[in-house]
Amino acid sequence: MKDELGTHEDLPEPPPAPADSEQLSQAFGELRELLLSGERRRLAELERRLDEMGITPEELAERLPDAVALRTTQDKQLARSLAPTFREAFGESVQRNPQQIAHAIFPILGPAIRKAIAETMAGFVNTLNRAIENSLSVRGLKWRIEAWRTGVPYAQIVIKHALVYRVEQVYLIHRETSLPLAHVTAEDLETQDADLISGMLTAIRDFVQDSFGSSDHGDGGLRTFSVGERTVLVEQGPKALLAAVVNGQHPPALVERLQATLEMIHLHFGIPLADFEGDAEPFEATKPLLEECLEKVLTTDRPSTRGSAPRVAWVVVGAAVILMLALWTRSSIRWNRATNALENEPGIVLIEEEHGFLGGSIRGLRDPTATDPSLLLTEAGVDTFKIQANWEPYLSFDEPVVVERARRALLAPQTVEFELAGDTLRVSGSATYDWASGATEFLEKIPGVTHLDFSRADLTIPADLLTLQSRIEERRILFDVGSAALVPPAMDLIAEIATLYLDLISIGSEKGYQVSLELIGRTDTTGSNETNRVLSQNRANRVLTVLESRGAPRNMLAELGIGTSDPIESDDPEEEAALNRSVSLRVTVTYGIGGEGN
């Protein structure tokens, strides 16, 4: 509206039209010719020269190189002005004749690519080195903890600490309204509310200017302020501000760069800036310029921090290696001890063994009689839970195994010792006749033994039979002087003897023993020998009759009257006489038919 008004107002007014006739005009022309002919000629000449001031192409061609050179030394305006044209021209050229461009840039393309690859690789190796260094160092551990504690990804923590500086955000703010025109944020950072930040930045700037009374124009305003680790750099232009949020220590060059960017924006966006009415759309185009300001500079190699951390890391690694070696050595020693024990153990054949760091595996043969291999392993200090053992059964003919097998098969008593000589098993120590007999019969069922040799063995009657025998033999039936009559106590005694004897017969026959009882009648020394022999015979007969009547088999009884021929002796003559008026008992136990007796 204003523009329209302006153009109307600015329209020139038409010149007043002459009122006189053509004649008058001619006369006036003549007069002018007379009075001003010299001046008119000079004027025409001047006009001609002025026309020539408009530069011809020829003149331009001559002056252009100088003009370009001159302007280039003054400022960068020429380059900036030409840049869009060149861009377009180059784009056009590439589109029309790509082949020619490709040929032209070929000599620089190869080295450029090589350089780019080399730099990428160097960067990668550097990153890898640092990653290894960081993950091994105490510092790395600290960062891990920090990442875990704050919930920020580890990579960002590393960047934060390795950062020299980083431009995190750049705001382009309209100076007059304090409204944001454009805003860029470094990648992987959260975008913040540009409106509020722009507003607050301006408010802070205004506040500072009001408070300190510094000039609004020029360099008097707020240039930087710090918030924690961040610094906000504010560059002021006539129509816009550029604010950069920087993390870390920025170099002075960054400020210059911001200034240059702001100048560039003023140059190219002067009109939109002046006409800004709240629509930030035209300033989208400034984003590439702002993004160029998002620099990130990380530490390269910092010698000061390099010294101690890797040393600590190496000590830790060294200690870990030594510990592993020690554990491995101990484990190996135990394993060897165990396998040696297994190899030397009768009845066990080790076929295959493999020792690993966390355990091992064993395969072999094992006689069922042999010692349990896991016992041997445990004794050697090997954890049997970590071992895979596979034992196949087999029959061993190792002497200890055969002996043990025989001992188990024959149910040998503890008192017996064995010794293997070839295929003959020699028995020593004491054993009963019945066990020896059973062992011989069982022999064929024991692999590895074909003969039993009892020549060194001490064979005996079983203990229970011997007890019964002595209990019977310690009894003696006494008689009155010159009498063979059995008094009532004697009858009871004979009944006891009969019971014991029947027990003996019964138990003995179960185990294959034969028993017999001999009754020996005696008399005291009074009377004749013949009388005494008959009397002693009668006494023995009487006892035998009673025993027989009590169930003792007749064929296992024998009576004998010996008179005074083999007297029982005593220090007291009277007692000796009483002891000899008696019938004594003698038990015989034999094994089998024709076996040895006692």
Next chain:
Amino acid sequence: MIQKKICMVGVFGTGKTSLVQRFVHSMFTDKYHSTVGVKIDRKQVLLDGETVNLVLWDLAGREESEEIPTSYFRGSAGIFYVIDGTRRETFDQIFAIRESVQGTIGVVPSLVALNKKDLVDEWRLGQGDYNALMDADLHAIGTSAKSGEGVENAFLWIANATVNK
């Protein structure tokens, strides 16, 4: 997207912050918070199908004698004056404040919010006052940050005025 800076102006305790709170966050609190310096908030509104981003500068209320820091007004597309209808002096002072604003940034779309409308019994303004505002070319809207009455309406009016000036 169009952005507009709006300044909230008025004597202390008239309810500038409460109006912004109600408008932006749909909240109201009875507690009085004295604003220090300036608070900036933002609200997007839809006008004739176009989104307008209102950047609300909530300026600290001033005592009668104090001068308003005029630099905050710069670049404002509109001024939102706030009067406390229960305190006459807040009405009286609005004209002086307006002069100060216009002295700094010239004439921009302006609105007067007659706030605390919910306190009917304590209302101290009458028809004569409303006429005075009209004579001064100030559009007035009754508002209550507490009940929310008129708040949305007032902000939309100023937004509309700044866009279609």
